[in-house]
Ligand SMILES: Nc1ncnc2c1ncn2[C@@H]1O[C@H](COP(=O)(O)OP(=O)(O)OP(=O)(O)O)[C@@H](O)[C@H]1O
């Protein structure tokens with residue numbers, strides 16, 4: 001008999017919120033519902049206005065419920081923002097039982113020892129991902145259960161985030177009576193959607209360039225090694241166009257998508273576009289070269305910052321598979337070519353993997369990479385940090401806070 005299970009992904013982005021309902025059938029995912037709306041209440045990937053965020057989420061959830069004809073009771077929700085940091089650590093335990101057989105419980109014990117470290121102030125653990133196990137000195141083991149040995153070691157990647165940012169996001173979801181299966185680092189989710197296992201194994205950089213942030217992560221040996229968030233993305237390019245061409249934001253956004261490019265040299269000197277003027281219903285003619293000269297330096301700044309982070313972390317020479325770009329801004333004309341040319345590495349836009357069916361027009365856009373990745377995460381993850389915020393209604397602290405707020409408001 002085929003096992004079926006419904007899972008829901010919630011991507012709370014800076015520019016848009018997406019709720020995606022997936023039906024897991026065996027190893028494949030069928031998308032059966034989708035809700036999407038503009039996001040209000042976030043800045044640079046972080047909730048700054050709970051009320052507005054809640055109503056944006058509600059709209060996406062209700063739309064997805066209607067399309068899939070289900071009631072959504074829990075979600076996998078993505079998190080990003082500058083407050084995220086990550087470190088690698090390791091732990092060791094000895095196996096003392098006479099048989100020396102390694103049990104699932106030993107995995108939990110060894111991961112626990114790897115978790116014993118001083119966290120940055122005001123932060124909490126979001127993920128504890130085992131990168132490899134080592135049994136009596138033999139490394140590269142992904143699942144040691146059933147093996148025999150006396151010494152079990154683990155290398156883990158630990159992702160932490162600000163307690164406030166994590167709780168505010170959780171509260172937004174839980175206040176709608178929806179439980180959280182797990183909070184998932186967005187780049188980790190996106191990687192599951194767009195990186196091939198060969199790329200992850202060999203070493204690759206993933207950049208999810210959205211509206212408010214660009215999330216960079218480095219994968220090697222099949223797992224995430226490094227992640228960092230940069231606060232420059234699509235909205236900054238749009239803002240520069242608004243100022244540079246003296247045009248309204250919506251118009252800047254439109255021409256960025258339809259006529260913008262990251263490659264100044266690809267534009268002829270005589271190419272022009274028509275744009276709206278500010279504060280009137282007038283139109284004016286602008287050179288396309290001028291538009292590209294506004295865009296290219298921002299893209300350059302963004303990639304320079306990203307590559308510097310990768311360099312500083314010591315991974316610049318460990319990513320032979322190069323750069324994979326996803327998120328809405330990956331749709332900017334010439335962006336992958338720009339990066340490939342500037343850094344002399346392979347660069348491509350990420351494609352959505354096989355094994356995803358239904359609503360294929362959605363599935364194919366990089367705008368949905370995080371949501372699709374969240375669904376894949378639900379299926380594939382080996383994360384030890386599971387079901388952190390499970391109950392609708394939230395943690396005790398959340399409840400106390402809400403109770404206190406109600407009293408203040410009378
Ligand atoms: N064809 C296009 N060309 C250039 N930019 C585009 C195109 N389509 C979308 N974008 C840009 O992509 C950005 C939105 O991307 P995305 O939906 O991935 O962001 P988000 O997930 O809401 O934000 P974040 O991940 O930063 O919180 C916007 O800035 C938009 O202008």
Ligand SMILES: [Mg+2]
Pocket residue numbers: 013014186210211327370
């Ligand atoms: Mg995003």
